[in-house]
């Protein structure tokens with residue numbers, strides 16, 4: 113049976129356990145780069161890509177086959193005229209394997 117003090121400890125811990133970490137990556141804010149270009153994201157956390165002009169995408173690829181889609185992740189193209197676009201691309205980190213990604217836009221419009 114749980115004592116009163118155990119309950120107090122559990123209710124203190126719950127908000128910490130249930131809060132989910134989300135890290136933001138800017139796509140195209142500072143030229144044709146991701147900012148930051150590298151992150152470490154724990155399993156269960158999320159990474160949110162925010163898109164800037166003009167029309168970028170996020171596509172996963174293999175380290176030994178860069179800038180070729182591996183078919184796992186594709187945000188779609190995100191046309192933005194100014195500032196941050198209304199749509200974000202959010203991925204959930206399921207494991208500790210590295211994910212390599214690039215922008216697949218090949219026309220400058």
Ligand SMILES: *[C@@H]1O[C@H](CO)[C@@H](O)[C@H](O)[C@H]1NC(C)=O
Pocket residue numbers: 167189190191217218219221
């Ligand atoms: C965004 O880029 C994609 C791929 O080049 C293109 O098909 C699409 O028409 C573009 N959208 C806009 C609004 O420019």
Ligand SMILES: *[C@@H]1O[C@H](CO)[C@@H](O)[C@H](O)[C@H]1NC(C)=O
Pocket residue numbers: 184185203204205206211
């Ligand atoms: C994590 O798993 C979910 C559900 O299977 C999947 O939709 C998602 O694409 C996975 N995340 C990554 C980064 O592969």
